Amino acid sequence: MFEVELFAGWGDIDFNSHMRNTAYLDKSVDARMLYFAKQGYSVSEFAKLRIGPVVMKDQIEYFREIHLLDRVVVSFALAGLSVDGSRMLLRNEFLLNGKLMARVTSAGGWLDLEKRKLICPPPALLDAMKALDRTEDFVELPSSVNRTVSN
Template structure:
């Protein structure tokens, strides 16, 4: 998936003048959704087929600081297995190239009727993406 660059907003800052933790997670979430859109996934069509994306766990490693007027570039890489979950590893870099955070999420697709994870979620993503290669498929 192509990197996404976002500007740090004033309301992303904490009293110490650097970006607060939840904002890093918001940047990563935004990049994941933008990646789905770029891959041509129609989320309404997913729902019509009775499935929806879920985030099961997220881990963030803070490695540097972002401050006011910085920009952050997020790269995302998917890892697909044989089970019901996948992983996405995201790196957030400041404009000067410094790695400021790594975000790792375990995700799945929820059967919206049975309320259980569907097996082999990559098959659903591949079927619903115009550009599945952007999702590592």
């Protein structure tokens, strides 16, 4: 399981003195991008390839509050993937002292930054996706790439 330790900083806290909802999304993306960088897909590599991850839907489940300067472990796993890798469900869990604090599940795909259309990832990037641990509720997703059949 890929995990990274992060902390709730000053800008992550809301008026109620706990981590704001968008901070969970930001930290989820941080964990994901750290994973991809370790797999050889740094931000500059994505820019060179002219592709990037795109999120179409986020779901956040809250279980316990995270407060200023709390150090949390953020995991990153695969909750769903299409065979061609064009669609994915990404899962991040936030743990504090081993207790589940929150869970973020994001539906997404890979965006061609020139054509502004969803694409299949290059084979090595698909391999990096497949190398992620799968959640217990992992599902196979349909492709998001529109393939036309000529007669």
